[in-house]
Amino acid sequence: MTSLTAPVPPVPSDVPAGSVAWLRASVARFSNGSDHVRRRSLSVDLLADVDAYSLRDKAFARTAQLADELDAFDVMAVIARPVPVGILAEALGLPDVSADVALVAAAYHPHVTPDADAEAALGRLIAVCGGTTELAAARIGLLIQACDATAGLIGNALSASLAGNPGELLAEPPVLCTRRRIDGEDVTVSLAGMPFGAGPRECPGSAQAIALATGVLQALRGFRLTEAETTWVSSPNLRMPAVLRVTRG
Numbered sequence: 001m002t003s004l005t006a007p008v009p010p011v012p013s014d015v016p017a018g019s020v021a022w023l024r025a026s027v028a029r030f031s032n033g034s035d036h037v038r039r040r041s042l043s044v045d046l047l048a049d050v051d052a053y054s055l056r057d058k059a060f061a062r063t064a065q066l067a068d069e070l071d072a073f074d075v076m077a078v079i080a081r082p083v084p085v086g087i088l089a090e091a092l093g094l095p096d097v098s099a100d101v102a103l104v105a106a107a108y109h110p111h112v113t114p115d116a117d118a119e120a121a122l123g124r125l126i127a128v129c130g131g132t133t134e135l136a137a138a139r140i141g142l143l144i145q146a147c148d149a150t151a152g153l154i155g156n157a158l159s160a161s162l163a164g165n166p167g168e169l170l171a172e173p174p175v176l177c178t179r180r181r182i183d184g185e186d187v188t189v190s191l192a193g194m195p196f197g198a199g200p201r202e203c204p205g206s207a208q209a210i211a212l213a214t215g216v217l218q219a220l221r222g223f224r225l226t227e228a229e230t231t232w233v234s235s236p237n238l239r240m241p242a243v244l245r246v247t248r249g
Ligand code: HEM
Pocket: 004, 028, 029, 030, 040, 043, 088, 141, 142, 143, 145, 146, 147, 149, 150, 153, 173, 174, 175, 178, 179, 191, 194, 195, 196, 197, 198, 200, 201, 202, 203, 204, 205, 206, 208, 209, 212
């Protein structure tokens, strides 16, 4: 916990407006000091207007509808990635931008070099979110932060329960570690026992994430895995299925 109060590794600020580098330089996630406090409060205020019960109900309804239309499908691609982000976007007054959010999410972290598809997707997100302002960056940041982590929450809980090990929603958290700058060095900090982090950067979307995951998982009761082996995302900081094929009971 002490190390989580250290600053995050800073990102460059002299970057082209509207680029993925601009997004990193404008969101709470990669900011420190008063920038972090101000940007985080933008995110918290946006989430304060989002009703968690309504997110859960909408996630249930949309998942049930999609699952009805399909016989056998990959839950990660068809539901766990697009549904929570689409519903959160709608609750923030935006269109369903889940496909563009997924493209930008893959290029969000500073060690990734964004490709042209990610830059183009961010351009479209900026256009619907209000231009290159801090508030627009906060909206986009919420959707990006929700993307992989909520898909992971859903995928891990579903994979465990379909393998015959139902447990708590957070029994296998998707976000394993984060980064901080300590004594001039960028270090990896474990999040063991803290699925939503802790301290001044603790996830402000935990209630919304749990509501979305609960709705999705309720709608997938009665499904079963079609493959014995689950393939996992290969990432040092995320644990979640890459593909999870299911069919109705
Ligand atoms: C509706 C879905 C979600 C939203 C809107 C959301 C939003 C955010 C935001 C804006 C931050 C940055 C906070 C800051 O830097 O002050 C954050 C951090 C974080 N989120 Fe979430 N999040 C969501 C889902 C999740 C899920 C499902 C998990 C894992 C179970 C998760 C784990 C974390 C962690 C561990 C951090 C802190 C990272 C650090 O300390 O470096 N989030 N989230």
